[in-house]
Amino acid sequence: MLLRFRRTLVAAVLAATAVVGVGGWAVADGQTALTGPPPGTAAWRADTVLGVRLPDPGDAGPEEVAAFFAGLTPAQQEALAVRHPLVVGNLDGAPFRLRYRANALALDEERRTEQARADDPALSGARRTAARTRAERYATLAGRQVLAFDPRGRGQVAEVYGDLATARRTAVVVPGSDIDLMSFDRAGDPYGTPAGMARELRTAAGEQLAVIAWAGYTTPVGVGLDAAASDLAAAGGPRLHRLLAGLAPHGGPATVFCHSYGSVVCARAGLGPGQAAALVLLGSPGTDADHAADLRVPVWAAERNDTDWIGDVPHVSVLGLGHGADPTAPGFGARLLSSAGSHGHTGYFAPGTASLANFTALALGDTAEVRCADRAPECHDAN
Known part of the structure; x- marks a missing residue:
């Protein structure tokens, strides 16, 4: 009975596109986390x-x-x-x-x-x-400016946009599924890769911000159990924690932007106020947390646009599958910001969107300039 229920849940999660991150539909491919x-x-x-x-x-x-x-x-x-x-x-x-x-x-x-x-x-x-x-x-x-490089497996890389030594503020972009050394940036999907996201954020914010595009963990590939489970996030979280701990003395705690499955990685990094000024969740399937307060730092969530397929992912967590509460739901307790003008799962950093303007304000520490989502007009007072 238990095995049949588990299989039913797997089928339901995968049929709903189960958290594939930036890549859309693809053939599932189990991954082994790069550690050590x-x-x-x-x-x-x-x-x-x-x-x-x-x-x-x-x-x-x-x-x-x-x-x-x-x-x-x-x-x-x-x-x-x-x-x-x-x-x-x-x-x-x-x-x-x-x-x-x-x-x-x-x-x-x-x-x-x-x-x-x-x-x-x-x-x-x-x-x-x-x-x-x-x-x-x-x-x-x-x-x-390559801050990290590992050629093993699918390859990992982190790149810096701006000057970490002189910038007033620092931000880190943590991507979701289907990202590795080869897909770190793509001309055909400029805002759906960590490099593209980081470039746009740095362009919008100017020289006072340095942004790191961090593809420093083994991401899920395609539709499969890796994306519905948290094992890869559990392996990637400590790697993100070390990165942020190394940055903190140079520009204060960084603002961390967590896209799709990257939200789970951010939640598993065990961050506190000393490592992160805030977590910003976008296109998120969940974080494995029941409430924003569980993440120990201020949490903002970009309102999901109507064309983002991540909205079809069931917000469940059963037998180790699914990532729990919807970060954009009122009960989760995140500060809900507007993403007006964005389209699809990878369009939140596109120029001219309210989401990019909000991300820029958060990265620079100008939280009073954030435009709240229409259904959460008091987002500045949340958390």
């Missing part, structure tokens, strides 16, 4: 050139990492980035410019490796094509 320290950690741990123990990427917090690098000369920092680019480029707490430098080196090395595979006649045509595509992808990231 970055590639190259073994060599980093064995490095004794400086005569001191290097902070362990597996357990050193951002504060410890920051203190370690503060004690090094610029030449010593550069040498570590050259010897261990994938480690230094992913160490939360390391200087931002050093991480950009390390990731540029790592991207170039991976590009050359994939290009060599693309030129190898011993490989099949399909493998050579895949290698060429990946090499071209790495090339497009050259010269950009």
